[in-house]
Amino acid sequence: MDRVEALVIGGGVTGTGIARDLAMRGFDTMLVEAGDFSAGATGANHGMLHSGARYAVNDPISARECAGESAVLRRIARYCIEDTGGLFIATRQDDPTYLDRFLPACASAGVTAREIGVKEARELEPNLAQDIQAAVEVPDASIDPFFLTLGNVSSARRHGAVVFNHCPLQTLRRKNGAFEAIVGLGEERRTIRSEIIINAGGAWADQITSMVGAHIPLCVDKGSMVVLNGRLVNRLVNRLRPPSDGDILVPHRTGTILGTTSSPGVPKDIRATANEVRYLLNEAMVIVPTIVESRAVRAYAGVRPLLGTGSSGREASRAFQVIDHAADDIDGMISVVGGKLTTFRLMAEKAADLASIKLGRKGSCRTAVEEIVPYDSEASSDLTEEAARLRHGGAWKDVLSERSEPAWAGQGCGCEAVSRTEMAYFAASPDVRDIGDLMRRTRAGMGYCQASLCAVAMISTLGQGVGELQAYYGERWKGTEPVLFGEQLRQEAFKAHLLKVYGIDPSREAGQ
The missing domain is CATH 3.50.50.60 (FAD/NAD(P)-binding domain)
Structure with a gap:
């Protein structure tokens, strides 16, 4: 015991x-x-480090908490944060008086918010709609959960x-x-x-x-999101209105995360739907019209465990x-x-x-001052080294320590610049049992092609076989099925053709 x-x-x-x-x-x-x-x-959230601005008007307690903790995390977890900054954008469809409440609410919550001109906003974000009416700059950021x-x-x-x-x-x-x-x-x-x-x-x-x-x-609230290929925006872009659906674009790693919805949910087998994907894309086109030219590579959903049963997801604190x-x-x-x-x-x-x-014994809290992972500031001109440093902070040298071994030479995932050495390092961990575990530690399989090419490298690194490969694709199908239209349909058809060699059907979920 x-x-x-x-x-x-x-x-x-x-x-x-x-x-x-x-x-x-x-x-x-x-x-x-x-x-x-x-x-x-945790892994199904928006990847957003909140400044608190989104909640300043309707949920000031949460806004103040976010404002304070955002500053702390920038100190202790720099390795997984991209300090993009953020913009709140008002369109012709939005209530023009909301700005008059938004700015003082941000000030009251301790959130730095600066109104900027529409021309400056378009210079910062060229893909913004031409008819935006107002813009506010806030210190939002992107974070890797x-x-x-x-x-x-x-x-x-x-x-x-x-x-x-x-x-x-x-x-x-x-x-x-x-x-x-x-x-x-x-x-x-x-x-x-x-x-x-x-x-x-x-x-x-x-x-x-x-x-x-x-x-x-508990009020269990479902939120669905869409991953788009490429970064459509440089900063986090929010709609300048009360929190609603499809009003946040987050530049994250090699893509853009669009979200989110809010609907009653249950913890088991949560997934996004094709209708939610199309709805989110239509909503986002109001602020970034060029989204129509982008490819939705994946959709996913998570559940927000909110306290209380009397409020809907958007209304709950x-x-x-x-x-x-x-x-x-x-x-x-x-x-x-x-x-x-x-x-x-x-x-x-x-x-x-x-x-x-x-x-019965007091211990002082040091988590706000001690870094989670020591940050290694040594510059590197090697793409693989730089990618590993951005993912793993001060541990990147340990991660790449085995790359002199011939068996682990070369690239494992081209979309996310993950080396075979990086895969081998994490595959040796007792925490890693399958491809999904390896993916969460390296980002291999999370890029544009959605593991069309790198899953075989991952499974061979783990020393596993076709059965585990089929299980991985079956699980990932939940996020693939809702985006089977346009260019992504062609991409998935190409993937299915490649996987026939191994007898894999990417659309067959576990238990089927």
Whole structure:
């Protein structure tokens, strides 16, 4: 039996952030995640580091949290942030009086916002519509949720935490003043005894608390997004109006992420639809008409676990809450719900503060000052080295340390400039079990061709076979099917033709 002081359930950015904070305070900490790190809601978000401007008018608490934490993350997680800046754009269809509320609301929330001329806005963003009416500059940025989460994992482990992915929680119960959890780790069942439980299960948080007789009123909100080939904008572009559908364009790595929708959702088998894709494209064309010339390469959906049942997804606050279940006669259990990726560190700090009280010893929080991954500023003229540095920060030299080996020479993914060496480095990790795990650590397969060419390199690096390759394409089909029109249909037909050689049908999902 494993014995720890704190067991964190959930390996998204919030859960891994909590594990990092607790470990840095000196607590004996373990984290378990049912799937891979950031494979749930964390990896299905917009990739946006919020300045707080989007929520300044309707959700000032969340806006202030985002404004403060955005500045912190720029200091501690520079390796996974692109400081693009952002613009809010008003069109003829938008309420012209919203600007009069927006600017003072931003000022009140501590968000830097500067109105600029329409001419200047078009110079900054040449693809903007010709009839825009107003523009405001804000400090939004792009952030990679996968590498942020993996940085948390690495940091937590360096400070002594034990962190497992592919380790689903099977049972949880109170026993003799503590908690006893049974988890599955491969073929093994392990029993963990912990003094406290921190529930960071996101949309599944209520399922976790229900195991010990508690309930969390969650509003599960589905948001769908579309990935476009190429960067249509240089900055994050928002519509200058109350948050709505299809009003954000995020330049992210080699593409652009368009979103988002808001509709009631369920955590299981969440996916975007073809109707949502066309709807989002039509909405976005109002601010960036050239989107009609772009290719939608993928669509995906995630779930926002928002606290409360009385509001719709758009109306529900993005502020977070740390719940002490002592009020439910379950002392020692803590749940963290709501919030945003931008505020994960603050959420973790507040949860760890409460955990410290429960465990009876004070530990100071250092997560706002200690970098998640040390940043290596050494310049490199080599494209592969530069790409690895941008993905992995100060660890890039370790990642490329095996490239002198002939077996790992050459490029593995041309779209994302991922070398075979980088693939080999992560394939050797016990955290990596399949192509999806390898993809989340390297970005191989996330580019324009959507793994038309690099999946074979990934599967051979892992030493796996055609069955695992079919399973990967079957899972990715959920994001491919909604964009089967125009040029992307031709791309997918080409992919299907290539994969016939291996007997692979990319449209066959698991279980079919």
